[in-house]
Amino acid sequence: MIKFGTGGWRAIIGDGFTKANIRLVAAAVARRMKREGVAEEGICVGYDRRFLSKEALIWFCEVLAGEGIKVFFVNMSCPTPQIMFTVKEKKLPYGAMVTASHNPATWNGIKLFTFGGRDAAQDVTEAIQEEANSIAEADVRAMDFEEAKAEGIIAIIDPRDAYLDSILNQVNTEAIRKRRLRIVLDPMFGVSLTGLQTILYTCRCDVDVINDRHDAFFGRHLPAPNPDTLVDLQYAVKEHKADVGIATDGDADRLGIIDENGRYVTANETLALLYYYLLEYKGWKGAAVRNIATTHLLDRIAEAHGEKCVEVPVGFKHISAGMEKYDALIGGESSGGLTVRGHISGKDGLYAASLLVEMLSVSGRKLSELVQDLYEKYGEMHTAEYDWALTEESREEIARKIMEEKQLPVFDKKVEKVSYMDGCKVYLENGWVIVRFSGTEPRVRIFAEAETEEKAKQTVKQMADFVGLPWQE
Numbered sequence: 001m002i003k004f005g006t007g008g009w010r011a012i013i014g015d016g017f018t019k020a021n022i023r024l025v026a027a028a029v030a031r032r033m034k035r036e037g038v039a040e041e042g043i044c045v046g047y048d049r050r051f052l053s054k055e056a057l058i059w060f061c062e063v064l065a066g067e068g069i070k071v072f073f074v075n076m077s078c079p080t081p082q083i084m085f086t087v088k089e090k091k092l093p094y095g096a097m098v099t100a101s102h103n104p105a106t107w108n109g110i111k112l113f114t115f116g117g118r119d120a121a122q123d124v125t126e127a128i129q130e131e132a133n134s135i136a137e138a139d140v141r142a143m144d145f146e147e148a149k150a151e152g153i154i155a156i157i158d159p160r161d162a163y164l165d166s167i168l169n170q171v172n173t174e175a176i177r178k179r180r181l182r183i184v185l186d187p188m189f190g191v192s193l194t195g196l197q198t199i200l201y202t203c204r205c206d207v208d209v210i211n212d213r214h215d216a217f218f219g220r221h222l223p224a225p226n227p228d229t230l231v232d233l234q235y236a237v238k239e240h241k242a243d244v245g246i247a248t249d250g251d252a253d254r255l256g257i258i259d260e261n262g263r264y265v266t267a268n269e270t271l272a273l274l275y276y277y278l279l280e281y282k283g284w285k286g287a288a289v290r291n292i293a294t295t296h297l298l299d300r301i302a303e304a305h306g307e308k309c310v311e312v313p314v315g316f317k318h319i320s321a322g323m324e325k326y327d328a329l330i331g332g333e334s335s336g337g338l339t340v341r342g343h344i345s346g347k348d349g350l351y352a353a354s355l356l357v358e359m360l361s362v363s364g365r366k367l368s369e370l371v372q373d374l375y376e377k378y379g380e381m382h383t384a385e386y387d388w389a390l391t392e393e394s395r396e397e398i399a400r401k402i403m404e405e406k407q408l409p410v411f412d413k414k415v416e417k418v419s420y421m422d423g424c425k426v427y428l429e430n431g432w433v434i435v436r437f438s439g440t441e442p443r444v445r446i447f448a449e450a451e452t453e454e455k456a457k458q459t460v461k462q463m464a465d466f467v468g469l470p471w472q473e
């Protein structure tokens, strides 16, 4: 059974992520493109550094070619945002990337993009999922990869320069050159290495790199930037006396930041800092779009500038849709993805890192000072984020209690409202807590925000106790 979630189709290699299923997804995409009359316009495809990614993409393309779909094949592992950028720039109707993003090394998957380089909307992925699950394997046609190349159905392209130049054109490279920043880069064994180094060297930064070799096990960590996985980067920043540590996840659409003291700057803080920077320093205008599990600091910043902050369910496709609807300035999520008006509509770790480096250069401040400034201006808000592995039974039990019976614990703060848009979110006076099932992994997540980290943690604990999840520090 093929199942698309928050960010594309993901499955364990050899279990759901099999050659047969990859071919079924390709056949469904091809049939959809043919029905829409866009077979000749084509699809841009790429792959990351995971185990089996390139092979999987070749199998995917053989089916596309067998159905007569024009394929633009990026023949070098690359960041997901590079594919989104190319779909947008070439005005292609579709794009695809073989990656399981931040999931464990045993997973792989396929992300799909539509016109404008956006994450495919839910109705699109649902339709593709349904069609893929209904096609008989014997009905899948394919054409040998080399033959399709020789016939020109598959064209090899290299859009790297166009993508990197577009980022360099959007940031203030002059200001960065003057600041001579010292940076430690941690691509987490993923695909940002060449691109981010190129951008940073072009801006004359001094760059040290860790975790750069090709390791399909991601150094036995999850390739997701968070305080547990960025311990190496924290040490390296302190050791090299760097101004900042920059990490990107496995497919480089998410960003993780370490400040000059070796402290992990949360994705919420990064997002709020960049929104503030765009409004205050660059004088840009516009709303912010955040997902339901992301900091309300953005709401405070928006309000202070006469802007609004729009809340959407988790998943960048919802952020992109919200940004388009409100012509928003910035959109982002607490999981580390963000983008800005004028760039691609999907999240981009390379672009976000470049903008952050620009912010440090233009402001002339240290990262820790900028975070402090923000709290002094808008009040302290801190998040606590925990997640638990789930069995089918525990999932059903939690869903019954909070989603069907709509039970809630008794909080020591006033409950302002409750939303069931994505999981169950309780809006408290000066804070909130959300319980939701991940759409990318078999896990349940409980996030909270409050005036101190301790209070946020206590709120998560209270909710975890209430739904019967074991508490671990």
Ligand SMILES: O=P(O)(O)OC[C@H]1O[C@H](O)[C@H](O)[C@@H](O)[C@@H]1O
Pocket (backbone or CB within 6 Å): 006, 007, 101, 314, 315, 316, 317, 333, 335, 337, 437, 438, 439, 440, 441, 445
């Ligand atoms: O909490 P989850 O449903 O697992 O989603 C966590 C993240 O997964 C992917 O990276 C999606 O692209 C993001 O939009 C989402 O925020």
